[in-house]
Amino acid sequence: MEERKKFSTRLIHGGSEPCRETGSLIPPIYQTSTFVFENMEQGACRFSGEEEGYIYTRLGNPTLQQLEEVIADLEGAEAGLSFSSGMAAISGVLMGLVRSGDHILCGDGVYGCTYGLLGYLQDRFGVIPDYVDISDEDAIHQAIHPNTRVIFLETPINPTMKIADLHQISKIAKGKGAQVVVDNTFATPYGQRPIELGADFVIHSATKYIGGHGDVIAGLAVGRKEEIDFLRKSTLKDIGGVLSPFDAWLLLRGLKTLEVRMDRHRMNAMAVAEFLEGHPRVTRVFYPGLSSYPQRALAARQMDCFGGVISFHVTGGLEGARQVLDQVKLCHLTVSLGEVTTLIQHPATMTHSAIPEPERLRMGVTDDLIRISVGLEDVTDIIADLQSALEEVEG
Numbered sequence: 001m002e003e004r005k006k007f008s009t010r011l012i013h014g015g016s017e018p019c020r021e022t023g024s025l026i027p028p029i030y031q032t033s034t035f036v037f038e039n040m041e042q043g044a045c046r047f048s049g050e051e052e053g054y055i056y057t058r059l060g061n062p063t064l065q066q067l068e069e070v071i072a073d074l075e076g077a078e079a080g081l082s083f084s085s086g087m088a089a090i091s092g093v094l095m096g097l098v099r100s101g102d103h104i105l106c107g108d109g110v111y112g113c114t115y116g117l118l119g120y121l122q123d124r125f126g127v128i129p130d131y132v133d134i135s136d137e138d139a140i141h142q143a144i145h146p147n148t149r150v151i152f153l154e155t156p157i158n159p160t161m162k163i164a165d166l167h168q169i170s171k172i173a174k175g176k177g178a179q180v181v182v183d184n185t186f187a188t189p190y191g192q193r194p195i196e197l198g199a200d201f202v203i204h205s206a207t208k209y210i211g212g213h214g215d216v217i218a219g220l221a222v223g224r225k226e227e228i229d230f231l232r233k234s235t236l237k238d239i240g241g242v243l244s245p246f247d248a249w250l251l252l253r254g255l256k257t258l259e260v261r262m263d264r265h266r267m268n269a270m271a272v273a274e275f276l277e278g279h280p281r282v283t284r285v286f287y288p289g290l291s292s293y294p295q296r297a298l299a300a301r302q303m304d305c306f307g308g309v310i311s312f313h314v315t316g317g318l319e320g321a322r323q324v325l326d327q328v329k330l331c332h333l334t335v336s337l338g339e340v341t342t343l344i345q346h347p348a349t350m351t352h353s354a355i356p357e358p359e360r361l362r363m364g365v366t367d368d369l370i371r372i373s374v375g376l377e378d379v380t381d382i383i384a385d386l387q388s389a390l391e392e393v394e395g
């Protein structure tokens with residue numbers, strides 16, 4: 001049997017054989033909405049499933065397929081599916097798994113729109129979400145009920161950077177008949193592969209590190225073939241959050257440099273985290289690479305790369321955060337993360353502002369918390385920018 005190629009080789013060669021007819025090194029973008037049938041019989045057979053082949057891009061497209069195969073391979077999953085955004089992927093997977101009356105157990109701290117989606121599913125469709133501290137195994141045990149269908153985890157969590165023990169939680173879930181869905185946006189498949197640790201589905205906001213350059217909104221999901229096929233034919237096809245072929249091509253291009261980008265993100269983030277930790281106006285820093293990180297041993301065991309996102313508390317509460325965010329110049333004051341450019345934002349009033357305050361505070365998203373997605377610039381320039389912004393903060 002041919003030996004499986006290493007990760008960086010699979011990133012670069014994944015699914016992209018040079019085109020036989022033209023010699024084009026990079027596969028073409030199949031920027032088409034529909035596919036022509038030779039005759040009516042063929043069209044009918046494609047629709048009935050008797051013949052394999054493309055029909056219409058919402059149902060499948062060669063460029064999307066290439067991306068789906070690459071992400072499934074990188075995550076160690078049987079199959080992959082692409083969506084028009086990370087939220088389309090999350091809603092597509094969750095709506096494909098749960099029915100009215102089912103319970104979704106969620107890590108207490110997720111991206112604000114995921115929280116919003118779970119609330120919407122609760123209000124309109126009678127799905128019951130619950131939030132639990134993912135670092136507390138006893139609490140997880142107790143929070144699983146007979147109707148728990150899904151355990152939804154972000155790890156690391158946006159923005160508190162807490163992590164979940166994927167191996168342990170997957171084991172608990174299996175014993176209770178629940179499926180584990182992991183949002184792997186922050187870690188990327190280079191940083192951790194939840195399927196290998198027992199998860200059932202992995203989701204990405206591919207808008208972030210997968211694309212890497214801040215020019216695409218996209219989502220991806222991977223899992224077992226049968227279940228991914230079901231999602232393709234149900235919540236993707238019929239709700240219709242389909243990725244455009246051009247955006248899939250941009251993601252394929254971005255993926256080729258994932259490993260080198262992540263290595264540099266990690267190195268820069270480590271230097272920034274150490275700088276922040278030593279600064280008198282910073283009261284606490286959360287980055288899995290720091291020796292002060294509360295779940296250091298688990299991070300080292302579970303993750304190959306800690307990524308580029310850091311969160312930190314400043315002195316002076318909301319005002320302290322405002323002083324930093326209004327002063328930065330090189331770091332862009334914007335939501336999103338995982339881009340070549342350093343991005344900084346205030347979760348309490350931005351990405352997580354839709355979460356009711358008491359819940360948000362319980363999740364650790366306090367007014368003095370700042371999130372920075374460290375980019376690939378020279379790290380001394382990033383640190384100098386933060387240094388001068390932090391000078392504005394009163395003690």
Ligand code: 4LM
Pocket residue numbers: 085086087088111113154158183185186204205206207217218219335336337351
């Ligand atoms: C942000 N995040 O945090 P789309 N999963 C995670 C995320 O962080 C996000 C999504 C899903 C931010 C966006 C403004 C862990 C998004 C949703 O934006 O739908 O691709 O991903 O800054």
